[in-house]
Amino acid sequence: MSKNHKIEVQGIAVWVTKINEDDYISLTDIARQKDATRSDYILQNWMRNRSTLEYLGLWEHLNNPDFNxxxxxxIKNQAGSNSFSMTPKRWIEQTNxxxxxxxxxxxxxxxxxxxxxxxxxxxISAEFKLYLxxxxxxxxxEEEDPGKLTWNFQRMLSKVNYAIHTDAVKEKLIPQILNPHQIKYVYADEADILNMALFGMTAREWRTLNPNExxxxxxxxxIEQLVVLSNMESINAMLIHNGMTQAERLKQLNEISISQMTSLLQANGLKKLK
Structure with missing residues (x-):
C-alpha cells in the first residue's frame, strides 16, 4: 500500500495513510457519512463524550509511553459538563x-x-462500520499480494445474503440472553467472555459440539458477528479498565451484542446487496 490510499465506503471516499507501519484512517471522511458539511462538528461531538475519552485514554496508555x-x-473529570468541549488539536496538545x-x-x-x-x-453507524x-x-x-487478488466485496457479501433475508436465520444469529447461572460462571480465558456474550458458549463447548469442523x-x-466481536473487544477493555467485575461485564457485553447484531441484520444497505 502506498503512503496514501483511498477506499470507497458506501459512496464516500475514505483516505488511509501509513505511519511507522501502522494504518491511520481519516475521521474527517468517516464523519461525512453523518453530515458532509459539518464533519468537524460531528467529530467534536464524539470527542466530548466521556466514554470516548475513556477509550482514547486507554488506547494511549497501552500504546504511548509518553502519554500525559x-x-x-x-480532561476526564471535566467530561460530561455542559460547557465541556474537545477538539483533536486540544487532545493532542494537552495529552501528547x-x-x-x-x-x-x-x-x-x-x-x-x-x-x-x-x-x-x-x-456514526454500525452499518457504516461494517462496510468500512x-x-x-x-x-x-491487496497490499499483501496484489498480483493474486481475486477477492470481491460484492461476491463475499453474497455468501451471507441468504442468511440476512429470513427471519428464522436472523433469530438464529442474534445472541440469546444469558441466564443467571451462565453470567455467574467464572471463565479462565477473557476471550471466552466475548464468546459467551456473542455465541452463548465457550470455545471448548463449541469444539465439543462440532468435533468434525x-x-x-x-x-x-x-461477517456481522465478527464486526460485533471487534466492537466488544474494545468495550471489554474499557470495562476492565473501569474495574467492572467479570459477571457484570459479561451481562453488559451480552446486551450489547444482542443490540448490535439486531441493528446490523436489519441494516437496509445489506438487504440491497443481491
Whole structure:
C-alpha cells in the first residue's frame, strides 16, 4: 500500500495513510457519512463524550509511553459538563496523544489509528462500520499480494445474503440472553467472555459440539458477528479498565451484542446487496 490510499465506503471516499507501519484512517471522511458539511462538528461531538475519552485514554496508555496521564485525568473529570468541549488539536496538545493527528494539504484532515477509527465509525453507524471494516480488509489483502487478488466485496457479501433475508436465520444469529447461572460462571480465558456474550458458549463447548469442523468458533462466525466481536473487544477493555467485575461485564457485553447484531441484520444497505 502506498503512503496514501483511498477506499470507497458506501459512496464516500475514505483516505488511509501509513505511519511507522501502522494504518491511520481519516475521521474527517468517516464523519461525512453523518453530515458532509459539518464533519468537524460531528467529530467534536464524539470527542466530548466521556466514554470516548475513556477509550482514547486507554488506547494511549497501552500504546504511548509518553502519554500525559495527568492532563488526561483533568480532561476526564471535566467530561460530561455542559460547557465541556474537545477538539483533536486540544487532545493532542494537552495529552501528547499519538492515536490521532491532523494534517493539511491534499490528503489533509484528522486521522486516527485504525482501532480508534473503527470505534468512531461505530458511533456514526454500525452499518457504516461494517462496510468500512470490509473495505479495509480488502485493502490489506491487496497490499499483501496484489498480483493474486481475486477477492470481491460484492461476491463475499453474497455468501451471507441468504442468511440476512429470513427471519428464522436472523433469530438464529442474534445472541440469546444469558441466564443467571451462565453470567455467574467464572471463565479462565477473557476471550471466552466475548464468546459467551456473542455465541452463548465457550470455545471448548463449541469444539465439543462440532468435533468434525475445521477451525474454531470464530472461524465459523458470520461477517456481522465478527464486526460485533471487534466492537466488544474494545468495550471489554474499557470495562476492565473501569474495574467492572467479570459477571457484570459479561451481562453488559451480552446486551450489547444482542443490540448490535439486531441493528446490523436489519441494516437496509445489506438487504440491497443481491
Amino acid at each position: 496521564s495527568i492532563e488526561f485525568d483533568g 496523544a499519538i492515536g490521532i493527528f491532523s494534517k493539511t494539504g491534499r490528503y489533509g484532515g484528522t486521522f486516527a489509528h485504525r482501532d480508534i477509527a473503527f470505534e468512531f465509525a461505530s458511533w 471494516v470490509v473495505e479495509f480488509q480488502r485493502l490489506k489483502k 475445521k477451525g474454531n468458533i470464530r472461524d465459523m462466525a458470520s
